[in-house]
Amino acid sequence: EDKVVQSPLSLVVHEGDTVTLNCSYEVTNFRSLLWYKQEKKAPTFLFMLTSSGIEKKSGRLSSILDKKELFSILNITATQTGDSAVYLCAVEGAGNKLTFGGGTRVLVKP
Amino acid sequence: DTAxxxxxxxxxxQMGNDKSIKCEQNLGHDTMYWYKQDSKKFLKIMFSYNNKELIINETVPNRFSPKSPDKAHLNLHINSLELGDSAVYFCASSQDPLLGPGNQPQHFGDGxxxxxx
Known part of the structure; x- marks a missing residue:
């Protein structure tokens, strides 16, 4: 069975800090790894990663995938209170089936 | 203009009732999904449909029956509701996964x- 584990479960930081979120996975027929941000409602798409070692960036967020060691990290630099959310990692297997991790809850204090 | x-x-x-949840997407996607998010925030796939055909059917009780009248709609009907059905149900859609991996992120409804x- 496909499995995705995220760490830490939660963290509290102050504005301006940098956070690193971890995602490790076991999946048959790996197609891609995705990061989502969930505030109060719908998970919103952040990144999709398919190739090892290629960093994807969007503003203060960046992510990278290691397909050999089966993990990904999501970095947020210069955090702001608006970054407070649950960050979800998901792995796409056969048939576009997404298996989600339990999420990392990030709280950014002013 | 919600997607x-x-x-x-x-x-x-109340327990025992039958209810339906409706989902519509205007993104022109071919594939739609239902997920269940429990109190611990785990999102788990329930079903997926591609062009009105059932593709994924995880181990979900028979009381749950998805219906796709067309590729823009995927409704979820639940019979004989039980306490354990309490959760947030998310609908999502994406382009056809057969177009290739890594090109079609799923977009979620508000739950x-x-x-x-």
Whole structure:
């Protein structure tokens, strides 16, 4: 069975800090790894990663995938209170089936 | 101009009742999904449909029956509701996964919070 584990479960930081979120996975027929941000409602798409070692960036967020060691990290630099959310990692297997991790809850204090 | 919309947003009902949740997407996607998010925030796939055909059917009780009248709609009907059905149900859509891996992120609706009394 496909499995995705995220760490830490939660963290509290102050504005301006940098956070690193971890995602490790076991999946048959790996197609891609995705990061989502969930505030109060719908998970919103952040990144999709398919190739090892290629960093994807969007503003203060960046992510990278290691397909050999089966993990990904999501970095947020210069955090702001608006970054407070649950960050979800998901792995796409056969048939576009997404298996989600339990999420990392990030709280950014002013 | 919401991309994936679900109705209702909230649903409070009693055990044993039958209820439906509707989902519509205007993104032109071929594939739609239903997920269940429990109190611990785990999102788990329930079903997926591609062009009205069932593709994924995880181990979900028979009381749950998805229906796709066309590729823009995927409704979820639940019979004989039980306490354990209380959760947030998310609908999502994406392009056809057969187009190739890594090109079609799933887009989610805002969820339907189902509470069983």
């Amino acid at each position: 994936v919309s679900q109705t209702p947003k909230y649903l409070v009902t 339907t919070r189902l509470s069983i009394l």
